[in-house]
Amino acid sequence: MPERGLTGSLVHQYYTYDDAGNVLNLRDEPTAEHLQADVQCFTYDHMRRMTGVWTPDATDGEACADRPSITVSEKAGRHDSTGTINLHPEQPTCDSYQGLIPHFSEKFPDARVNNSWG
Structure with missing residues (x-):
């Protein structure tokens, strides 16, 4: 150039x-x-x-x-179970699915982990 x-x-x-x-x-x-x-x-x-x-x-x-x-x-983060780099591993993440749009991770600072499904 x-x-x-x-x-x-x-x-x-x-x-x-x-x-x-x-x-x-x-x-x-x-x-x-x-x-x-x-x-x-x-x-x-x-x-x-x-x-x-x-x-x-x-x-x-x-x-x-x-x-x-x-x-x-x-120092910034680790890979989660889906291969996404989690910049805040101490905070739970929620994978969002909207029709055919690929998933992405959202951060919810006040989220609690819920292992039950219903």
Whole structure:
């Protein structure tokens, strides 16, 4: 993408995938002088659900080798039984179904868990 008065590229991206096709990292190495390189790293669990996302300080091809002890997404939430990331695992969720619309999770802070069905 050219920008007036500048030389070099604004975006020059490289992707690394695992055998299942999950993106393991995304490196952006623009050649324009005013832009810095950036790396995003991703991890997945045994069900191919994303479990970690972080941005390391390093920007080379091995930048994702040193995974932090806790990533931002791990602090933010866990996957529930349907595979949805629950950002507030201490709060019950209710799956809503409206005709043929796919389900989504709603948060109800004052909700109580009711295990009876009638």
